[in-house]
Amino acid sequence: MARTKDKNTEEQILEAAKNVFQTKGMDGARMQEIADSAGINKAMLHYYYRSKQLLFEAVFKNAFSLLAPQLNKILNDASSIEEKVRNFTSNYITFIIKHPYLPNFIIQELNRNPDFILKIQENSTLLNIEKFKTQVTLEVNQGILKPTKGDQLFINIMALNIFPFVAKPLIKAFTKEDEKGFKTLMEQRKTEVSEFIINSIKQH
């Protein structure tokens, strides 16, 4: 019985591969587990994607292209720094609660193989903080912000938004919160984090 289901096999594989790679990583993932999870024969993985490496790259690019527009908002839209911080923080945390394994997956795999970032930089022109830095300098000169280094501010925004999800097990251990308590903390952060940042950089 040929699987003439609504979804085509190639997409089923990608979906299954996403789940396995994002939870186990490249080294921990097994082709057999991906096949089982997709409900198909292992040979199909190679039929559609040739090798584990290529299947992994398909998953990775997919993940990154999901994340990129989120980051783009803070780098390249027209609003003020304060608005950007507020919007980004709220949107990003909402986004990650929907895709909990994403940031950890990307960071882990980039550390394993930093060359991956080169492949990504070819495909997307973003990943450039120059515009953001210029805007920070401008708002500092206009007296809107206290003296602030654009690159450090960018790092701080990323850190405050992304880190809690990456270090989730650590944070749960320290705060003694369960899954529900952790989620509450993260919901709080949608506004807490932007207040924290704005408080620090806004000229009063």
Next chain:
Amino acid sequence: MARTKDKNTEEQILEAAKNVFQTKGMDGARMQEIADSAGINKAMLHYYYRSKQLLFEAVFKNAFSLLAPQLNKILNDASSIEEKVRNFTSNYITFIIKHPYLPNFIIQELNRNPDFILKIQENSTLLNIEKFKTQVTLEVNQGILKPTKGDQLFINIMALNIFPFVAKPLIKAFTKEDEKGFKTLMEQRKTEVSEFIINSIKQH
């Protein structure tokens, strides 16, 4: 020729295992590579540590026991929140520059197997932020700090200090800095981060 060198074999293995596990992770590490790196026969790994799992756990506990005193400073010493933030930030960044793979290793492996944290919680009484939270509440009531949630402040301090090292490849890509430029950014952060935090929470 028996290796009657100054360092005993067991320590040589642990040192080699540390290097391999911390860069490749549990799944990516190979026992043969650890043996080669230690300059000894693979059977010795099992002679001294029985299994890959146990060798890994020895490395992990070692890594964590190196990190714990750092975190302890901010949780359990007697200074004010402002002093704690300043000292911790400067000390922690210095510490991590010396042990660059450590935070990523711990975070990656805790995500792979969150139960590890249980084993650690048995051995060390630390990992408790209650004292820190009480102190924050106290300083808020004394009018030293603006209204601030202790647990969120703790997360923010961790995030700002640890994240840049965990996400190093991403940050290098965004800021277009090379290794040297990255290190300069991190050196700046020894004071930048504490200013950023103090600015945000201190009552003026």
Next chain:
DNA sequence: ATCTTTGTTAACTAAATGGTTAAACTACAT
């Protein structure tokens, strides 16, 4: 109807990998 292309499977292969074993070597106590 049958030929061809595409999709799918079970069985197989070669290499890698964690772990074992039996023999050999070292140092030291007697």
Next chain:
DNA sequence: ATGTAGTTTAACCATTTAGTTAACAAAGAT
């Protein structure tokens, strides 16, 4: 010098794993 306990090695083993193959099924195209 010899026995003994601890240490080290080369060779081996069983299993896992990514990848291949050859045969088979489905569905259009002619």
